[in-house]
Amino acid sequence: MINSFAHKMHLLLERAIPEQRLFLRSDTETRFIRLSPFTQFVGLTGSALLVGWTIISSAILLMQSLGAGDLREQALREQAIYEGRLNTLAAERDARATEASEAQARFAVALSEVSAMQSRLLRTEDRAKELATGIDVIQTTLRTIMQERDAERAKNEALVERIAETEAASPEVTRMSDLETTLDFLSAALGDIAVERDEMQMYVAEAETALDRVAMDIRLADERNERIFSQIEEAVETSLKPIDTMFSSVGLPTDSILDQVRRSYSGQGGPLTPIRFTTSGDTEVDSTTERANDVLARLDELNLYRIAAEKLPFGFPVRGSYRSTSGFGPRWGRMHEGHDWAGSRGTPIHATADGTVTHAGRQGAYGNLIKIRHDFGFETRYAHLSKIRVEVGQRVSRGERIGDMGNTGRSTGTHLHYEVRVGGTATNPLKYIKAARDVF
Incomplete structure (x- = not known):
């Protein structure tokens, strides 16, 4: 076949x-x-x-x-769109920073007004206390004089009765003359007492008018306090809410972080010490003082948040022209534990938080690598650098330039490989950068 x-x-x-x-x-x-x-x-x-x-x-x-x-x-178009978005975000960040500065300036003015208002309130309370004391003295004196006047009137009536009885019994001319002299003296004394009584009543009326004026000043001061406190509370809440949202959005344990910062910065004194004054001598705190202490507590919390934010990697590591080339996650069958931004050689690289440099040199596939240890168990890494500008053990601040972008180690082109590690475990750096976008 x-x-x-x-x-x-x-x-x-x-x-x-x-x-x-x-x-x-x-x-x-x-x-x-x-x-x-x-x-x-x-x-x-x-x-x-x-x-x-x-x-x-x-x-x-x-x-x-x-x-x-x-x-x-398409890549060029996406780069242009991305750079435009970054410029918009930078403008928004600058606007938020300006608003925060203005809010702090308004708070400083309001705080000075509160201090002046408290001084005026102390003086007003002292004046009211003096007036109340004076009124008590005047009333006591007036009561004593009126009692003396009534006693003299009773004596005068008794003398008149005795004169009448004496005239009826034995009209002696000499004794009658003495009685008339005594009666004239008593009449003059009663007249003086009546004049003093009228003066005392006038003093009492003036004191009551002064007390009404003081009460009006206190009421006006309370209204000013209410307006000032409302403005201060609104400014504090406006400044505190974005930072609180920033910490919550990345899942950080804010309570433990703030407690740790508070223990590290536990010195006493300064303008944020709780207000505990009183003019009456008792230990109770009035509503105004309690409200002021609440505002100071919120300001203290805002200050703690600010200190913690400086120590956590909320900053952006690259300055200048760049584009995102690779994100956090699986790549080519392996885990990519950071985020890559490509740019020209020598692009400035900056620290994203306060910390201490623990490594500054070459390390395998990373090439030229910088490691910075931060508080709360955080660490950031900056790899493939062309130049390292820090040394091991050096303290750096957020925004400080630490190196230049390069192409060292296992790299296909000039870029920065940036990592954020918490307790040694790599986490997505963009969640911290995006969380801080509306704050810094």
Whole structure:
């Protein structure tokens, strides 16, 4: 069966492609090469396949070239959009910083007004206390004088009765003269007492008017206090809410972090010491003082948040022109434990938080590497640098320049490989950068 099929194919090839002979002649002899139908078929088929493969490869290369051009244009467009977004975010960050500075300035003004208001309130309370004491003295004196006046009136009436009895019994001229002199003296004394009484009543009326005026001043001062405290509380809440949201969005244990910062910065004194004054001598704290202490407590919390934020990697490591090239997560079958930003060689690299440099040198695939240890178990890494500008043991602050972008170690181009580690475990750096976008 197979031989019959092969014979038929051979006959078909002989009819389609007859046998050919290729003659090769030299000076001495002539030779020929016989090209059978099968040989010609194999050669033609191979030539056709080669030509087809050449055409297909050329088409694929042309399509890839066109696609690469489109990808470059798309990458350039995305880079322009990304840089525009970054510029917008930078403008928003500057606006938030300006608002925070203005809020702090308003708070400083309000705090000075509160201090002046408290001083005026102390003076007003002292004046009211003096007036109340004076009124008590005047009332006591007035009561004593009125009692003396009533006693003299009673004596005068008794003397008049005795004079009348004496005139009826024995009208002696000398005794009558003495009684008249005594009566005139008592009448003059009663007149003086009446004048003093009228003066005392006038003093009492003036004191009551002064007390009403003091009460009005106190009421006006309370209204001013309410307005000032409302403005201060609003400014504090406006400043504190974004920072609280920033810490909560990255899942940090804010209570333990603030407690640790509070223990580290536990010195007493200064303007944030709780207010505990009173003019009445008792130990109870009035509502105004309690409210002021609440504001100071919130300000203390805001200050603790600010200190903690400086020690955590909320900053951005790259300054200048750059683009994001690779994010955190699986890449090419392996875990990429950081985020990559590409830029030109020498682009400034900055620390994202306060900390201490623990490594500044070459390390395997990282190339030139900087490690910075921060508080609360955080560590940041800056790899593939072209230049290192810090030393081991050096203290750095957030925003301080520590190196230049480069292409050292296992790297396919100039870029920064940035890592954030918590307790030795790598975490996505962008969640800290995005959380701080509306604060810094």
